[in-house]
Amino acid sequence: MLLLMQSVLVGLDLLFLNAIFCSACYYFQAQFVKGLYFYYAVFMLYLNIAWLCTALVVNQYSEKSISSFEGFAKRSVRAYVYFLLLGVTYLFFSKQVYISRLFTMVVLLGFALALLFNRFLYIFLFSHSRSIGLHLNKVVIVGYNDVSKKLASYLEKDLSSKSVVGFCESLENVKELSHYPILGNIDEVLAVCEEYGVSEIYSTIAPHQNPEIGRLIHDADFNCIRFKVVPDLGYFISRLGQIDYLNDLAVISMRPEPLEDVGNRIKKRMFDIVFSLAVTVFILSWLFPLIAVLIKLSSKGPVLFIQKRSGRNNKVFNVLKFRTLAHQKEEHGFQQVRKHDNRVFPFGRFLRKTSLDELPQFFNVLAGQMSVCGPRPHPLPLNDAYKSVVDNFMVRQFLKPGITGWAQVNGLRGETESKGKMARRVEADLWYLENWSFWLDVKIVFLTIFNAVKGEENAF
Secondary structure (H helix, E strand, O other): OHHHHHHHHHHHHHHHHHHHHHHHHHHOHHHOOOOOHHHHHHHHHHHHHHHHHHHHHOOOOOHHHHOOHHHHHHHHHHHHHHHHHHHHHHHHHHOOOOOOHHHHHHHHHHHHHHHHHHHHHHHHHHHHHHHOOOOOEEEEEEOOOHHHHHHHHHHOOOOOOEEEEEEEOOHHHOOOOOOOOEEEOHHHHHHHHHHHOOOEEEEOOOOOOOHHHHHHHHHHHHOOOEEEEOOOHHHOOOOOOEEEEEOOEEEEEOOOOHHHOHHHHHHHHHHHHHHHHHHHHHHHHHHHHHHHHHHHHHOOOOOEEEEEEEOHHHOEEEEEEEOOEOOOOOOOOOOOOOOOOOOEOHHHHHHHHHOHHHOOHHHHHHOOOOEEEOOOOOEHHHHHHHOOOOOOHHHHHHOOOEEEOHHHHOOOOOOOOOHHHHHHHHHHHHHHHHHOOHHHHHHHHHHHHHHHHHOOOOOO
């Protein structure tokens, strides 16, 4: 069924793209220069190839993509954005003065509406066909336990083409009413498959737990039925981890870390360099001297405040900030800045309120010590105070520290005078570590700028 839906989706997308293009040509034909229809034909061919290429790059029509509503929607938006960029790039570099800009806008926006319509149509057709049981892959689950119940709910979720017909388990092991029927015990699995037309068996019981599973695997292969084992890793891991392979050995990480992938680290570093150079050239080149003069006029002492903080893998580096406190020796050790702190001079208060005091850290980014986005680097005494009392505190330092971060744009900034406040900040930093993406960094940058303009309660 999924193969059919994939083919229908591809066909509908291309059909609507070309229908919109031809309709726009008919509507705008009075504005076309005669004898130059060739340029429009080439542009039409280019858009078809561009859409197929972007759809291929983002796996728009893959089984995994169209089996989840959320994944399907995200990949559709991503594919369209790439398609839009390719269309604009073609017009820019080919210097096509003969193609109407209004015509192009109508085609590109019209295709966006067509994609939206196609997605809703697909979801409606899939849901309808699922409700009548059309072309669903029937599944039987061996074992009745927490894993099998969770598996059944996942298989029936969203746009999956799986239909669970029931469980196979000994009745003495079932202590409650099940959502799906108990169709037989483990010895009767193949008979159940034959009776209900099952094409896949999912076993939540491993072969080493029950010798009958090994025989069942062999018999399933003999009867052309796919057999899959779903191990209960909850015995070893109480949270979502990540499984990698070292040759034939499965290696389980305690958490997913997208930035452990070399390609992702390169993308993030390129973003850091390009963005930091842009800020340095277009903003710091004139703003740095201006702020430096105003600091000198407001308070005696150096322009920059340099403090040792811990970075990636707990390595210590010197973080740069515009000085906002009255220059004096720290006689009483480290002390966080508090609201209405009398150590902050008036212009320094403005710098802190607008987060402009952090701008010199773009030099730290260019030096490779920091990233534009990431967990904020803490002063060493603050790390020492909380690392033994807040769970997973040091895990945040698997990443390069950032000028801004997911915690900061969610209001978790400023003084952390309690364990609870620090724990919430750490939780946000760990979420960022596990869910990093290039677009998440872009989102954080925009939210940071928005919050700076709007003003933040915890910025002081």
